[in-house]
Amino acid sequence: MELQQMRYVLAVAETNSFTRAAERCLVVQSALSHQIARLERELGARLFERTSRRVRLTPAGAAFLPAARQCLDAAERAAAEVAAAVGEVRGRLAVGLIPTVAAVDVPGALRDFRRRYPEVRVSLRVGGSDALVEQVREGALDVAFLGLPTTAHPRGVAVRELARDRLVAVVAPDHPLAGEPVVDLRRLADEVFADLPAGTAGRAQSDLAFAAAGLGRDVAFEVNTADYVARLVAAGLAVAMLPSAYVPQLPGGVVTIEVSDAPARVEYVIWSRSARTPAATAFLDVLGIEPDDAAAPDQPTARAQRTRITEPDQPVDRG
Template structure:
C-alpha cells in the first residue's frame, strides 16, 4: 500500500469522478484507475462502485475513507515536522485566483516566494469564487484570492484586501450617464450585463435585489470584468461592477453609484487554517505583497454606502 494510492482514492471519493480526481492530483485518469485497482487488490475489496455515472464508495470504501485521510495527514505531519526542524520548505503549493483578476500583488507574492523557496512546486489556476472557497475548505487548494458573499467556512483563515461598493457602468450617452448615483430599482429598469452566479459581486447584487424586492433583467453574463465593460460600451446593457472596476473604464463608460446595496464588495485571501510550512511561508509573502494594496484601499474614500455592520466580501478588480 502506497501513500499515492491513498491520495488517489481520497480524491476520487471527494470528487465522485475519476476525471476530476485525475485533474486534481495532476496525473492521467488511467493512472488513477490503475493505482486504485492495485489498492483494491491489496485490500481484497472494491472501494469504488463504478457501475453508475458517478464514482461512489462501496461499504468497504466508506470504512476506509477516514483512515486514508488520517494516514495522509500523518504523513504530511511527519514531513512538516522534519521541515520545521531543518528550516526547510519544500513540497507543492496550490494557489487559486478568481477569474479575471487584475490585481498583481498575488503574482508579486508568488515571485518572492519562489525566489526564497525554489524547491516548492507552485500550481496556479483560475476559477469562480464559490468553487475556490470550497476547494480551500476541503484542502484541495492551499490558498485562494476570492470574492465572497459569506464568512469563510470553518477551518479557513482570511486576509481582507479591499472593500468597496457596487457601481453601474453605462455608455456616455446613456440616460443614467449624468447621474452620480441611482437607486437599485432605477438600475434594474434597464437590461443588465453581470458576472455569473458563483462570483462575489453577483452574490452581493442578487442579495440586494432579493432584499429590495427588485427583479433584475440579466441580459448577458461574462466571467471577466473587462468583457462586462466591453459589452456595456456597445450598448448591450448596464454593467454591474465594483466601484474600482467601473472607474477603470472612465472615458468610455460613466460610473454610477448604486443606492440600496447594503453590503460592500471585497477581495479576500483565504487559506487553510492548518497551514504547513510552505503555506505559512507563502502567507507571509502575501501579507507583504498586499500591504500597499490594502493601505491604498483604506485611504481611498468610497462613494457607496459602507457595510453598515454587515460583512460581504467581493472584489475590487476581480469578480
C-alpha cells in the same frame, strides 16, 4: 498499501485513463496497472471499471478516493514540516481567487514567493467565493482571496480583511447614461443587466442592493467571468455593476459611472484554521500578513489592521 499506489489511483481517477495517468506519473503503463491491481487484491474490491472506451471509478473506488487524498496530503505535509524544521520551505502551495480580486497583485505575490521558495510547487485555481471557502476548509486550497457582500463573512477558516470597495455602473460609450457623473439604483433598474450567475457571492452584492431598495431588475446575461461581462457591456447588449477597484483592469470600450447608493463588498484572504502548512505561512509573509494563532481566527490582527487597504476616496475613473 503504499503511498505510490494511492498516487496512481488518484492519477487514473483524474485523467480517466491508465495511459495518461502513467504519463503523468512518469512510469510505464504496465507498472501502474500492476500496482493498482495489487492494491485492489489487498482491498478485496475493484476500484475502476475498465472498458475499451472508458475508465471510471466503481462505488468502492469513489469511497476510497477521499481517504487516499487525505493520506497523500498528510504525507506531503509531514515532509514539508520536517523541511521547515531544518529551515527549508517545501511541499505545495495551492492558491484560489475570485476573478475580480483587486486588493492584492496575486501574480506578483506568487512571482515573489517562487523566487524565495523555488522548491515549493505552486498551483492556482479561480472560482467563486463560496466554493473557495469550502475548498480551504477541506484542505484542497491553502490560501484563497474572496469578495463578499458586507453582510457575509467567511466561516470555519482564518480570515483577514484586505479591502472594502463599492460597485460602479459599467455601460457602453454610446449608452444614454454614459455622460452622467452619478446615477442611482432606480435609474439603473430599467436596464438589461449582465452579471455573474445567480446564487454566487459576486451576484449577491447587486441582488441584495436592489432588493433592499425595493427594486427589481432584468439580468438577461449570466456569465462566469467579469471580463466577459465587460465584453457584453461594450457590445451594447447590457449594463453591469462591478467593483470600482477592478474596473481599471478591464479592456477599453466601457465607461464607468459612480452609483450614489451602490452596494459594497469586502475582499478577504483566508487560510486553514487548523492545518496551515509552512508554504502557506511563507506566502502570507510575502503578503505582509503575520498570522496570530493566539487570536480569534476570524478577527484581524493589529498587523493586518495596519496594512489593510481602505475604501478609495478618489473620484471614479470614468474611462
